[in-house]
Amino acid sequence: MASVLMTALKRQDVVVDHASNLADAEAMARFGTYDAIVLDRRLPDGEGLSLIPRLRALRIEAPIIALTAMSDLRDRIAGLDAGADDYLGKPFATEELVARLKALLRRPYILRADHTVVGRLTYDFRHREALIDDQPLDLPRRERLVLETLIRRPGRTVMRSMLEEAVYALDDEIGSNALDAHISRLRRKLDDLSAGIEIRAIRNLGYLLRAVS
Numbered sequence: 001m002a003s004v005l006m007t008a009l010k011r012q013d014v015v016v017d018h019a020s021n022l023a024d025a026e027a028m029a030r031f032g033t034y035d036a037i038v039l040d041r042r043l044p045d046g047e048g049l050s051l052i053p054r055l056r057a058l059r060i061e062a063p064i065i066a067l068t069a070m071s072d073l074r075d076r077i078a079g080l081d082a083g084a085d086d087y088l089g090k091p092f093a094t095e096e097l098v099a100r101l102k103a104l105l106r107r108p109y110i111l112r113a114d115h116t117v118v119g120r121l122t123y124d125f126r127h128r129e130a131l132i133d134d135q136p137l138d139l140p141r142r143e144r145l146v147l148e149t150l151i152r153r154p155g156r157t158v159m160r161s162m163l164e165e166a167v168y169a170l171d172d173e174i175g176s177n178a179l180d181a182h183i184s185r186l187r188r189k190l191d192d193l194s195a196g197i198e199i200r201a202i203r204n205l206g207y208l209l210r211a212v213s
Contacts, residue, residue: 005038008094009101013128013141017170021045029055033165034062036101039084041068049082056083063104065097116151119196119211123151132193142167143186146179150199150209160206183207 006016017032019025022045029037037055041048052064066084068075079087086100115124122131130137130147139147149166150158160179167182168174175181187199198212 001040005094005097008098012098013145014101015145015166015169022048022051025051026054028170029060029062030058032170033162034060036104037062037064038097038101039064039066041066041079049079049084052083065100065104067092067097116154118151118154118209120193121151121190121195121197123148132195137189137193139186139189142182143189146182146186147209150207153209155208155210157202157208158206163206 002018002020006018009016017028017034019028020043022043025037025039025043028034039048039051048068049066055062055064063085064083065086065088066079066082067088067090068079069090076087076089085104088097088100114126115122117123120132121137122134123129124131125148128144128148130139130144145167146163149163164174164179167179183199183201190197190199196211196213198210200208200210202208
């Protein structure tokens, strides 16, 4: 099931990490940054719901969808009472899970601005689209994820580790200069279109995106 869900989410341009047990899930949540968590209740080392209070105690506020084959009313109430933001009984269509994730990410407490404008470029977060003077900018997935991450923090340095986390899953093989290559191609495209944007390398730290005249 995890493999099917990961494939479905990746088709939606979602970067996905998979933990097969509670211990790994807690470690990944502690040291990673996630927009949402899909949590199965039946895991090899215990009840999935037991993870939720531990995450909240660590101030990890990512919305959580609990998955379970236990779908009677009492089980659903138990899941929501444990702190899950949504609850989905098995079997379910992957399309429904994707739709529920999108709905959670639109909730006010995690909703970001619909769009950001830097120079002549507008980034539409809702549709995950870059436009220059209202004309779509066609970008490969990873270049678009780099741009999306940088433009959330215009004028501020984004750590290299944060960019890699946004662009690659934990099991992706990352070449030593893969991120730099994506940024170089993105920078060249923005320059060719006179987007009025500079992407600067900040030595030993990361990258910074800002408007230029």
